[in-house]
Structure formats: structure tokens, C-alpha cells
Amino acid sequence: MTAIIGAGIDRVDAALKVTGSANYPNDVAYPGLAHAALVRATVAAGRIRAIDTSAAEAAPGVLTVITHLTAPRLDRGPMTLLGPSPPAPIQDDRILHHGQHVAIVVADSPERARHAASLVRVEYETVKALLDLDDPRAEVTANPWNLDTDRGDVAAGFAAADVVVEGTYTTPDNTNNPLGLMSTVAIWHGDSLTVHDSTQWPHNVRTSLAKIFKVPESGIRVLAPYVGGGFGAGLRMWPHVILTVLAAREVGRPVKLVLTRPEMFTSVGHRPHSVMRFKLGATRDGRLMAIDADGVSPVAMEDDDYEPVSLCAATAYGCSHVRTRDRQVRLNIPCPGSMRAPAEGQGNFGLESAVDELAHALGMDPLELRLRNFAQADPESGLPWSSNALRECYRLGAERFGWSRRTPQPGSMREGRWLIGYGMAAVSYPAYQVPCQARASLHRDGSAFVRSAATDIGTGTYTVMTQLAAESLGLDVSRVRFDLGDSDMPYSPQAGGSGLTGALGNAVHLACRRLVGDVLDLVRDDANSPLRGMKLDDVTVDQGRVHRVGIPEQGEAYSDILARHGVEELSADGRSIPPRSEDLGMAVAGAFGAKFVEVRVDPDLGLLRVARVVSAIDGGRVLNEKTATSQIVGGTVGGISQAMFEDTATDRETGRIANATFGDYLIPVNADIPDIDVIFVGEPDPATPIGTKGVGEVGLVGLAAAIANAVHHATGRRIRTLPITIDQLML
Amino acid sequence: MRPFEYVRAVDAGQAVALVSADPDTSYLAGGTTQLDLMKDGVLRPARLVDVTRLPLSGVTSTGSAIRVGATTTMEELAADPVVIERLPFIREALLLGASTQLRNLATIGGNLLQRARCRYFRDPAVEACNKRDPGSGCAAITGFARMHAILGTSDHCIALHASDVAVPLVALDSVVHVQGVDGPRGIPLTEFYRPPGDTPHIENVLRHGELITAVEVPLLPEGARSHYLKVRDRVSYEFALTSAGAALVIQDGLITSARVALGGVGTLPWRSWEAERVLRDAPATRETFRAAADAALEGARTLPGTAFKVDLAKRTLVRTLETIAGARA
Numbered sequence A: 001m002t003a004i005i006g007a008g009i010d011r012v013d014a015a016l017k018v019t020g021s022a023n024y025p026n027d028v029a030y031p032g033l034a035h036a037a038l039v040r041a042t043v044a045a046g047r048i049r050a051i052d053t054s055a056a057e058a059a060p061g062v063l064t065v066i067t068h069l070t071a072p073r074l075d076r077g078p079m080t081l082l083g084p085s086p087p088a089p090i091q092d093d094r095i096l097h098h099g100q101h102v103a104i105v106v107a108d109s110p111e112r113a114r115h116a117a118s119l120v121r122v123e124y125e126t127v128k129a130l131l132d133l134d135d136p137r138a139e140v141t142a143n144p145w146n147l148d149t150d151r152g153d154v155a156a157g158f159a160a161a162d163v164v165v166e167g168t169y170t171t172p173d174n175t176n177n178p179l180g181l182m183s184t185v186a187i188w189h190g191d192s193l194t195v196h197d198s199t200q201w202p203h204n205v206r207t208s209l210a211k212i213f214k215v216p217e218s219g220i221r222v223l224a225p226y227v228g229g230g231f232g233a234g235l236r237m238w239p240h241v242i243l244t245v246l247a248a249r250e251v252g253r254p255v256k257l258v259l260t261r262p263e264m265f266t267s268v269g270h271r272p273h274s275v276m277r278f279k280l281g282a283t284r285d286g287r288l289m290a291i292d293a294d295g296v297s298p299v300a301m302e303d304d305d306y307e308p309v310s311l312c313a314a315t316a317y318g319c320s321h322v323r324t325r326d327r328q329v330r331l332n333i334p335c336p337g338s339m340r341a342p343a344e345g346q347g348n349f350g351l352e353s354a355v356d357e358l359a360h361a362l363g364m365d366p367l368e369l370r371l372r373n374f375a376q377a378d379p380e381s382g383l384p385w386s387s388n389a390l391r392e393c394y395r396l397g398a399e400r401f402g403w404s405r406r407t408p409q410p411g412s413m414r415e416g417r418w419l420i421g422y423g424m425a426a427v428s429y430p431a432y433q434v435p436c437q438a439r440a441s442l443h444r445d446g447s448a449f450v451r452s453a454a455t456d457i458g459t460g461t462y463t464v465m466t467q468l469a470a471e472s473l474g475l476d477v478s479r480v481r482f483d484l485g486d487s488d489m490p491y492s493p494q495a496g497g498s499g500l501t502g503a504l505g506n507a508v509h510l511a512c513r514r515l516v517g518d519v520l521d522l523v524r525d526d527a528n529s530p531l532r533g534m535k536l537d538d539v540t541v542d543q544g545r546v547h548r549v550g551i552p553e554q555g556e557a558y559s560d561i562l563a564r565h566g567v568e569e570l571s572a573d574g575r576s577i578p579p580r581s582e583d584l585g586m587a588v589a590g591a592f593g594a595k596f597v598e599v600r601v602d603p604d605l606g607l608l609r610v611a612r613v614v615s616a617i618d619g620g621r622v623l624n625e626k627t628a629t630s631q632i633v634g635g636t637v638g639g640i641s642q643a644m645f646e647d648t649a650t651d652r653e654t655g656r657i658a659n660a661t662f663g664d665y666l667i668p669v670n671a672d673i674p675d676i677d678v679i680f681v682g683e684p685d686p687a688t689p690i691g692t693k694g695v696g697e698v699g700l701v702g703l704a705a706a707i708a709n710a711v712h713h714a715t716g717r718r719i720r721t722l723p724i725t726i727d728q729l730m731l
Numbered sequence B: 001m002r003p004f005e006y007v008r009a010v011d012a013g014q015a016v017a018l019v020s021a022d023p024d025t026s027y028l029a030g031g032t033t034q035l036d037l038m039k040d041g042v043l044r045p046a047r048l049v050d051v052t053r054l055p056l057s058g059v060t061s062t063g064s065a066i067r068v069g070a071t072t073t074m075e076e077l078a079a080d081p082v083v084i085e086r087l088p089f090i091r092e093a094l095l096l097g098a099s100t101q102l103r104n105l106a107t108i109g110g111n112l113l114q115r116a117r118c119r120y121f122r123d124p125a126v127e128a129c130n131k132r133d134p135g136s137g138c139a140a141i142t143g144f145a146r147m148h149a150i151l152g153t154s155d156h157c158i159a160l161h162a163s164d165v166a167v168p169l170v171a172l173d174s175v176v177h178v179q180g181v182d183g184p185r186g187i188p189l190t191e192f193y194r195p196p197g198d199t200p201h202i203e204n205v206l207r208h209g210e211l212i213t214a215v216e217v218p219l220l221p222e223g224a225r226s227h228y229l230k231v232r233d234r235v236s237y238e239f240a241l242t243s244a245g246a247a248l249v250i251q252d253g254l255i256t257s258a259r260v261a262l263g264g265v266g267t268l269p270w271r272s273w274e275a276e277r278v279l280r281d282a283p284a285t286r287e288t289f290r291a292a293a294d295a296a297l298e299g300a301r302t303l304p305g306t307a308f309k310v311d312l313a314k315r316t317l318v319r320t321l322e323t324i325a326g327a328r329a
């Protein structure tokens, strides 16, 4: 049998998606479906003095208009793995950010709902909004996540350094903007509730709605079989979901809400801007003696977000003296939230730019500098890594890219009017995994059904879990169905933190192993079975059969065993528990990567083109070369986008987002994206049975720094502010 | 969007009568400006008169000029053999605009009348916009100005005219043919647009209900070389930060005829007679081009967000002229 794992098989849901038959939340229809539209605040801070809904209520087709004056009191959602839930919407007259939901309108068509929403008149009493990180009135929290690092003696480290560089790096707000507009459809049947939602975590939606609407979790079903992307926007249960569920209860009909693109900018989180300072000291031969990093980023009033932007400095390099400091400032802004590679995406830009500046100051090749400071063991715990192929990433990536052709002097490479620059950056992505469950069932015909309430936000979860189950059960992939996206299935955590494949994969693997064990239990005393009395370790599975290790003749087919024992279906559960460094005696490693970029700059017109990207990735075991490569390619596009395009602009006076459309908020078009070369290096990680490390975010991180470093190499100009635009490059 | 009535015009006379009689009625061509702004609540007409079925489409050539029917799409005009042969910078400007899908819908008449891309104009939640709501102020001047004008601005409005194809069209002294209730008239494109002054809501000299029927575009003289260069924040599907359209006739190293217009910088498609004056009868050298660019941008008024555009526009024009001069050899 050919290897199922690793093979770049096509997505099992590809045909459904390209033929339009995959049912995304905004495709869901019900008889009597009503449609909702939101009214959003047009000021950033203050109170609603008056709200007049009469014209909206009188508009054709309108079923209801709910405001803070008519809404029931709702509890705040629960504490979650990712922190507190967002506050419940429309509970009082206070306005905490521009774009805050102030009313929901329900009508018999989306157009009528939207028109009626435009007729709601709101008068505000405004106060001066807090919009600036530097505003002295703003509340600042030091060390908000308790992750500030103090290792060694930073002052002594700098004192011993020959060369010190220091820079301030800033990144702007970015908005996740998955292609699929976030949608919710809610239907009540008495006290039970069905919700279709663009979520990355169905169980969180279930738990949250149960608490908010005071109904048992057992009566709530959340469905998300297909989600049109997320990039983190679907990790939390945002207030618009609550409003839709509330509206459905009010009108006694199914209600659908599809956020508009402008609403996507204020309703479902964003990567917050950051100001970071990195200071590095090294000996003349390039040994890092000290790192001092601090970062500040904003958070919304009365809400929370996790963005320790300086933390990446703690573990990226083998350096004995490190200090990291993070601060969070409360502003009148829509709440930030995780966006693909939260904190790492920002922090890595600063850190890896600073490393490049250090290399330049030392007159050392940036690759060589990084090699010299490779962290042999986890710098924080001192434990050896469970796996770390960063040096192979450097070596193989550089080879593939042709790094040796780089001439060190900035501006020394050109082709016609184009200045050419080579730049690189390294990534050490943190490991993340949380408990997860899956259930595997074997049918009488020997085919299998495996499921878990996870989501596939485009990452390929359906496919790789089908492969894993097929391998663990010894079945052809065509004999396995994997299903997800339903809160009635076994518990799964969020698709986030690059942690789902590991968590779910190990749960699927365990469930399948248990299932094989249960099959052996059936024949334990079966005189007719060649497998009688055998234990899991005695057997292997292949082609729908269980047989003795090394002796294929001594075995039998699942279908024969089940038939003989009159068992219609056999099911087993698996629960994966994250590996712990303390137990393993190894530091559980995340993915590593080295990014190499060639840029071209027309210094006259300020044009910047990324000409080539090579990403060398240690993601542990690669389950499917094709979907894993797609993750890195997609991440690379996201990284180029962060480097050169994305910039959510908030009006300083009003707190309104000034470019909340795809006309104004730039993301790259195909013509901006060059050839993207991806190579996987490294070995299966021994920390978990399936050996993966998660490749969802490592693809994005590092691009911004690599591009900025390449720009410096091309032009001699150091760009410390993202995005890098024409006006910064006219030399 | 406000509910509206849709009428498909059967002939030009009917269309003109319908729209002229009612300030709350507008024309609809490809809809890529009109419907966008209606969905955003910026335009709220009670009725639309669709002109796309009127016999106004197609390009005819008279030998010294082409006549472009108002409902000819951007893609159709770009594919016209005379345009390809004799007016290549029009084709360049068209194909660097919008996207293929949009260009298949968007008409030339509609393109000339496209509305400001200003973010503050396009969001009715913003109170201060003199163009949308005369007398309310200008949010762009205190907000983010980048895709905004630096030439022809006023204290009341700095919105850009973002059309690409209007740049070569204005350089060529094209004439807009219109039909009104009082009959037809021709308006030189150089006199078609009005600078914002203190009435930025009035963008051109059309009377309400006047229908654009055609645009007449003189051909370039034999031996002329032209080029349109567009500089923008991404490679495609984005408006210009700066652009330049120019046509030169160069004989024995001397420029004998020059047409120059700029995009991305003007409140109207910006014909630069100043640059043309510098170029005419001057040697086709970098120094001349630089002097022309300096002349073209004289009088630019900037804000912090648009300050870089002066230099960028100059470099864009110099590069355009150099490309033309180089292509001659």
C-alpha cells in the first residue's frame, strides 16, 4: 500500500467547493428565513441621547428593530481558553467605539433590512475619544499577560557587547478579512437552538450562547461544516452572533445576518498596531550578549486581546541576557483579536529587522549571524528541543535561494534601473496545543466514520484527518469519511494557534488505535480468529485487515470480524492531551522557518516588487505535502500583504475606520505575488504520536522583516514602519 | 439603498426628456460608479434611466479623429484597431484601469463622469463633505489624504478626478458631444470639468439631463509617439497615485509637438500646457523633461499625506517622456 501520510492528495472536499455545493453559513436557507442588518455607532465615545426607530419600523417588510431600550439584559459570555468573552451588545446607552452595534433590524429581505437600518436615527452625546497610544488619559497595563521575561543580567550583557543596535519599529492595524463575510443563521425551536455560524470553534459558540441565553448546552447545536476563511476572526463569539440569536427569538423565525465588508472591520477583531523597541548587543564575532525588547499595543475598552509582541525575543536565539516588556493601552477602538500569527507577526518584524541591523553593523552576513546564535536548547527552560531543524532551514533555504550570490554592500546588486536586494528572516514559532476529542466508528462493511467538532477554515482539516484515520485504521482513504463542524460531535478546540492539526490529529489517532483495540477485544476469546488473544502491539493494520506484525497471512478483515460477531458498528473515542515539556524532559517545539526574499526597487518611482520567496519550514511531520504547502504559500501571501499593503486607517479625530472597503484597504493582487518556493525540512516531532508541529502561521511570519531587510540591502534605506510604500522608497 | 424605479430608455430623446424633467432621476450606464454609490447611500435617486440599450455604442473613424459612442465599454475601446495603431496611450490608460470585469461593464461616458474616490465622500456617516453635502466642510483635509489631488484644489475640496483614460483624452483635445432638451452641443474636454472652488458638488458643465452621446478624439500626427505611465500602490487593480499621459513628435532630437496631461494629481484630468510649452521646440533631453515636470507641478498645494506626490508626479512625467524619447530610437 502506498503511503497515505505525506502524500499530496487532493482535498477531499475540493469537488464540493469548486462546484459550489459546499454549504457555507451564508448559503444556508430556511423557509420563512428573515434577514437582519446592523446599525452601528458613528461616534467613538459617548452616549446615545436618543434613538428613533419609527421610520425603520414603518419601512416595508420590517419585522422588528431591537435597541438597547428594548433588548433584554444579557449576561456576558464565559471565560474561555482564549480569555474573556466580548461584552454582550446593546445593553446600555454607552458608546465605546466607532462602529459599535447599536441596533439590529430584521426584515423579510436583506435589502429591506439594510434600507430600514439606514432609517434608524441616533443622536449621540459625544466625549473626546481615546484613540492614541500616547494619550495621557488612557489606562496602561504593564505586563498584561504575565509573560514579561527577565533572564540573566541585561545590563551586564550590554556592557560586555562590542556592538549595540537599537531601533523602534511600528506596525499598523491590519484587518483579518477572510473572503467569506462572517455570517450567522439562528433558529429557535422552543428552548432549543440551532446556529449556523462562520466560527473557528463551534463548541465555544455553544457554550457562550448557553450562558448568555440561559439554556442548556444540550439544547444548542452549532454548525460550521464550511467556513469561508477566518485568519482568527472566527475564534471568538462576537456580539453580532448574539444579536442574531436574539433577533431570531424576538421574531420567532429563522434569522440570517451576513456582515458587510465595512462591518468586518469593526465587528470581528483585527491585528492591533504596535510600537516596539528592540535593542541587541553582540560581541564583534557576532555572539548575542543581550536583548532588550518592549512593545505596546492597544486593546478595546472593557475587552481583552492577547498580543505580547516583544515576547518573541525571549526564545528566538541562544542569548543569556534577555528582557522583554509588554504594555497594553485601553482605547476607544473596535476590539483587536487574533489575526494569523498574533503577536508573532508584529514582533518578528521588529526582532528580525534588528538582527539584520546588527549584522550590518558587525559587517557580518545576516545568515551567519543567525547561525552563530542558534538556540541549541530552549533558552527559557534549558531543556533540549523536542525537535529543531532551524539550521537545516537556514542551510537548505539558502542553497535553494542562492544566498551565496548576495554581495554584502547595500545597493551593490542591480539590473537596469532596478536595484536588487536579498533579505532573510528567521522564525521560531511557539508550540501550542490544547485537549481535543474525536470519535471513530467502524461499520460492518469495514468502512470508517470519524468525527470531531473541529472546523476546516480552508486549511485542509477534512483531508489530513481522513488521511490520518485511514493510516491508523489501515484503510484506503476512500473507505474513510471524516466529518467536522458540528457541536454535537466530540469536543474540539478552536482552529487557531497552529494547534488544531496536532490536537485533533492525536485525538483521531488515539480514537482509531482504540478502535483497533476494541476489534481485538471482540476476538480475544474467538477460537475462529487468527488474532485471538492478541494485543495492539502485536498487530498492524493494512488494506482493511488486522494482521500479526510481519505475518500478513495471520489476520482477518474488519468486516469479517464484525459480521461474525454480529456487531453493526463499533465506536471508540480518543482524547489528546497536550504534551508537557516537564514530563518529556524536552522543550515542546513549535515550527521553525527561514525566509529568503529577493526584492527589486525602482528608486526613482519608489516601486517595490517582491521577485522571489523561498521558505524553508520545519513543521515536524508533514501529513499532506499539498495542503501543507498551501498553508505556507497562503501565509507567505499574508506576509507580503502585511509588509507592503495592509493598513487599517483610523481617523484621528473621529475614530472611524477610513478605509473599510476592499477598494481602499489594499491586499495584494495576483500580479503582486511572485513565485513562492516552499521546502519542508526536519523530522516528525517526538513530543506527540503523530509528530506534527502546525504550519498555519509560520508561513506568514518573517516575510515582513525579510522584505524590509531586502529593501535595505537593495537601497541602503532601513524601513522600520509597515507597510512599506512608495513614498518611503523614492530615493 | 433607497428603493428606486428602473426605466430602460428606448431612444435618446426619451432618455433626455425623462432625466431633464426630474432632478431625482439619473442615467445608468455600466453602473460601476452609479450603483456603488447608491448602495453606499451617497446617491439616492428615485429613478434610473438605463442608456446601455441606446444605439450609442461603437467607434467610427473619420480619418483625422475617431468618434467613440458614449456606451462603448472600456474593453471595446481598448481593442479598437485605430486606437491600437494611432492612439496607443489611450489603450494603455484603459487597460491599466480597474479590472477586466469592470472594463467589460464600464462605459466611456460613465468613465468621464465617474465620481470621487474620496473615502469621506463615499461614506454618508461622515458629516463633513462639501461635495456630498454643500457647506458641511471637508473631512479629507483634516483626515487621511493620499489618494487626493494637489493641483486645482480649493479649501473646500481636494478630491481627485481618478479616471485614467481621461488623461490622454484631455491631452488630445477631445470633444464631448452631448444632447440636451435644447439639442446637441460639443464641449472640449479641456472645458468640460469645473475645478471645485467653493462649489465642489458641481463637477462639470453638463446641465442636468444632458446625455453624453459620443467623445470625439483627434488622432495623433504621423510620427508621434505616446505613452501612459501609472504609478500606484499595487501592481494592478488600483487607482493611480500619479500618472502621466504624453505624446511627442521628435525630429532630429528636437521636440516639434507635445501633448501632456497628468493623472492622480488633479481635481480634474490635468492638461499641462505649462509642460507642453517647455517641451515644444526644445531638445529631447532629460534636462528638458525635468524642466517640463517642474513647470507642470508648479502651484501644487499639498497636505502632509500628499506632499510626496509633487516629486512623484514629476518623476512620473520625466519617466514617461524618457520612455517616449527612448522608444523613438
Ligand SMILES: Cc1cc2nc3c(=O)[nH]c(=O)nc-3n(C[C@H](O)[C@H](O)[C@H](O)COP(=O)(O)OP(=O)(O)OC[C@H]3O[C@@H](n4cnc5c(N)ncnc54)[C@H](O)[C@@H]3O)c2cc1C
Residues within 6 Å of the ligand: A663, B026, B027, B028, B029, B030, B031, B032, B033, B034, B035, B036, B051, B070, B071, B096, B097, B098, B099, B102, B105, B106, B107, B108, B109, B110, B111, B112, B113, B114, B162, B163, B164, B165, B210, B211, B212, B213, B237, B238, B239, B240
Ligand atoms: C473597483 C473599481 C476600480 C476602478 N478602477 C479604475 C481605474 O483604475 N481607472 C479608472 O479610470 N477608473 C476606474 N474605475 C472607475 C470606472 O472606470 C468607472 O466607474 C466607470 O468607467 C463608470 O462607467 P459606467 O458605465 O459604469 O458608469 P455609471 O456608473 O453607469 O455612471 C457613472 C455616472 O455617469 C452618468 N452617466 C453614465 N453614462 C452617461 C451618459 N451617456 N450621459 C450622461 N451621464 C451618464 C451616470 O448617471 C453616473 O452619474 C474603477 C471602478 C471601480 C468600481
Ligand code: SF4
Residues within 6 Å of the ligand: B116, B118, B119, B120, B121, B128, B129, B130, B131, B132, B137, B138, B139, B140, B141, B156, B157, B158, B159, B200
Ligand atoms: S475632498 Fe472633497 S469629496 Fe473628499 S471630503 Fe473633502 S469635500 Fe468631500
